[in-house]
Amino acid sequence: MEAGGHSQLVWFLITVNLAGKVAALLVGWTAPAAALALWFGPDALLAYHLFAPAAQGLVRMPRRFATGRREVWLTIDDGPDPDDTPRLLDLLAVHGARATFFVIGEMAARHPDLIRAIAAAGHEVAHHTHTHPLASFWCASPARVGWELDAGLGVLRAAGVRPTRFRPPAGIKNLWLARALRARGLTCVGWSARGLERWCSAAAQVADRALRGLAPGAILLLHEGPRVPAAIRVEAIRVVLDRLREQGYQCVVPRSEKLVG
Ligand SMILES: [Zn+2]
Structure with a gap:
């Protein structure tokens, strides 16, 4: 991925994560399952990009x-x-x-x-x-x-x-x-x-x-x-x-x- 691609992914992950947290708070106790998914779903995506050795989006890491x-x-x-x-x-x-x-x-x-x-x-x-x-x-x-x-x-x-x-x-x-x-x-x-x-x-x-x-x-x-x-x-x-x-x-x-x- 070229230089711009890395920073686009960084801002995408941050935005989705924050939006998910806000949406989870708005949904709140009226739909607890949806709130949990909105809160933790983007975290899982972020965790994949940070911790999976195969993930190449944030930093190219040849194998x-x-x-x-x-x-x-x-x-x-x-x-x-x-x-x-x-x-x-x-x-x-x-x-x-x-x-x-x-x-x-x-x-x-x-x-x-x-x-x-x-x-x-x-x-x-x-x-x-x-x-x-x-x-x-x-x-x-x-x-x-x-x-x-x-x-x-x-x-x-x-x-x-x-x-x-x-x-x-x-x-x-x-x-x-x-x-x-x-x-x-x-x-x-x-x-x-x-x-x-x-x-x-x-x-x-x-x-x-x-x-x-x-x-x-x-x-x-x-x-x-x-x-x-x-x-x-x-x-x-x-x-x-x-x-x-x-x-x-x-x-x-x-x-x-x-x-x-
Ligand atoms: Zn070491």
């Missing part, structure tokens, strides 16, 4: 890339982490794999050396907000969204990196995100499969989930850092890389014009 080869894009969120990142860089080097690290600004501020190491190893450093506000990003004000982007950009630029790609925590969108990203030269990236490590106790389980329906052009979402259960930190990505190699897949970082969906 695949076009390729004729056995290639996937490995994306690793929530770093940098002083324990995991160096081990991941070694692992990726052993496999000849390239990856994109969607890093948290606060963590990058504590470990700028790791940001430089990621870039020096030929991987991409991308933006994953400054504070990772998982529970509140969906309703953050335009000022807060701008701050999350600018604070993270400042830290990364100080480490010598100018990111062009962004992923919000858990892929949850915000009404003001498209405009804020555009103003800063950032584009959003989604995923086609994720490991959901927090709900897994074994590395093989993560790999099963991340590689289900594996096909050329997949975007795999995995995590590093303390939110991943201790027993599978780095190990889950090791198993994913082993299985990708067994199946003849290479990990690449695609150019933006290749992204689809």
